[in-house]
Amino acid sequence: MLIDIHAYVGHWPFRQLRGSTCASLLERMDSRGVTHSCVSNINGIFYKNTQSANEELYDEIGSSPAFRDRMIPFAVINPSYNGWQHDLEVCHESMGMKGIKLYPRYHEYGITDPRCIEAVKMARDRKMPVAFSLRMIDLRQRSWMDVGTDMVLNDIADIVREVPDAAYMVLDTRIPEGTAATTAENTRILRNANLVFDSVRASGVPVIGYNGAGIQDLIDTFGRDKLAFGTETPFVDYVTPFLRLEVYPGDSATKELIWHGNARRILGMA
Numbered sequence: 001m002l003i004d005i006h007a008y009v010g011h012w013p014f015r016q017l018r019g020s021t022c023a024s025l026l027e028r029m030d031s032r033g034v035t036h037s038c039v040s041n042i043n044g045i046f047y048k049n050t051q052s053a054n055e056e057l058y059d060e061i062g063s064s065p066a067f068r069d070r071m072i073p074f075a076v077i078n079p080s081y082n083g084w085q086h087d088l089e090v091c092h093e094s095m096g097m098k099g100i101k102l103y104p105r106y107h108e109y110g111i112t113d114p115r116c117i118e119a120v121k122m123a124r125d126r127k128m129p130v131a132f133s134l135r136m137i138d139l140r141q142r143s144w145m146d147v148g149t150d151m152v153l154n155d156i157a158d159i160v161r162e163v164p165d166a167a168y169m170v171l172d173t174r175i176p177e178g179t180a181a182t183t184a185e186n187t188r189i190l191r192n193a194n195l196v197f198d199s200v201r202a203s204g205v206p207v208i209g210y211n212g213a214g215i216q217d218l219i220d221t222f223g224r225d226k227l228a229f230g231t232e233t234p235f236v237d238y239v240t241p242f243l244r245l246e247v248y249p250g251d252s253a254t255k256e257l258i259w260h261g262n263a264r265r266i267l268g269m270a
Contacts, residue, residue: 003036003263004029005131006171006198006230009060010042010053012136014143017042017234022060022067028238029070035260036070037231038099038131038169038267044076045106045136051087058095072267074099074131078107079115085122092126098267099129099169104155105147106136111155117162124166129266131169132156137235157186160193167266172232173197173218191222196266198230199258200241215248215258224254228263 009020019028020042029037039061044053054075061067075091077084077100091097100123104111111132123130135150142148156170181187202215218227231241245258263269 001036001260001264002032002034003038003229003260003267003269004034004231004233005038005169005196005228005263005266006200007037007039007233008042008235009039009057010044012042012235013046014146015137020234022064022071025233026064026066026070028233032238032242036072038072038074038263040074040076040101040131044078044101045103049081050076050078050084051090054087054091054095054097058097072099073097074101076101076103077119078103079113079119080107080109084115084119088119088122088126092128097128099123099131101131101133103133105149105151111151111159112162116159120159120163120166124163127167127268129167129169131171132159133171135172153181153190154183154186156195157181157189160189160195164189164193166194168193168195169228169266170195170197171200171230173201187221191226194266195226196228196262197222197226198232199227199245200230200232200236202227202244215245216250219250219254224257225262225265227258228266229259 007025009022011020025037041053041057043056044050047053057073061071061073075097077088088100102116102119104116109116120130132151139150181190197218202218215227229245231238
């Protein structure tokens with residue numbers, strides 16, 4: 001089994017993306033032996049009503065048994081938009097969404113805003129993991145209309161402190177450039193949380209470098225149960241995330257946890 005916890009369909013308004021459909025994603029999954037991918041709709045970041053994007057994803061996944069069997073849908077929820085509670089309920093109960101994604105920078109609320117805390121608690125009560133992307137693109141290449149700041153691991157520690165018993169997915173994790181949990185207390189909070197970081201920016205070599213922390217650095221800091229495979233497709237080419245993990249010189253048991261074991265735990269898969 002090989003699970004990708006970080007994939008998208010939809011459109012990015014500031015850059016052309018190729019292969020941003022379920023059909024294209026399935027082709028890439030088949031090419032690399034990926035059995036399941038967690039998928040959300042990029043459009044939900046930008047639509048005033050994120051539920052329209054969730055409905056698009058639901059319809060697209062529902063158009064093929066292959067999509068339904070192998071794609072794990074995540075709903076984009078905006079807790080600053082009226083009626084989001086009903087949207088989350090519908091996504092879970094009627095659409096079968098397995099988790100939610102929150103975008104505090106794009107939807108303009110603080111991560112400890114009472115509405116965000118309420119959304120995380122509601123997802124927790126439904127046993128739905130809550131995913132945060134520390135960033136969507138490299139800010140050095142952003143459009144002038146895009147957001148101008150990234151989230152950092154200290155932000156994640158803040159929401160975990162408020163809701164310690166939720167399940168979290170932290171995507172596009174980079175340790176350098178201010179994204180680290182800069183206090184021992186925040187590192188402890190993240191280490192003890194039911195949480196996974198994706199591997200898309202983690203280098204296979206055990207040193208901190210341009211592409212982010214080495215896999216071993218993340219494991220040494222947070223534990224080997226905290227890293228799960230992710231591709232960030234279609235923002236990132238589909239091969240590089242595999243190469244980064246392939247060259248990691250860790251033992252086979254740790255690699256199995258990264259390839260699928262930790263994702264299965266956080267997703268509640270048998």
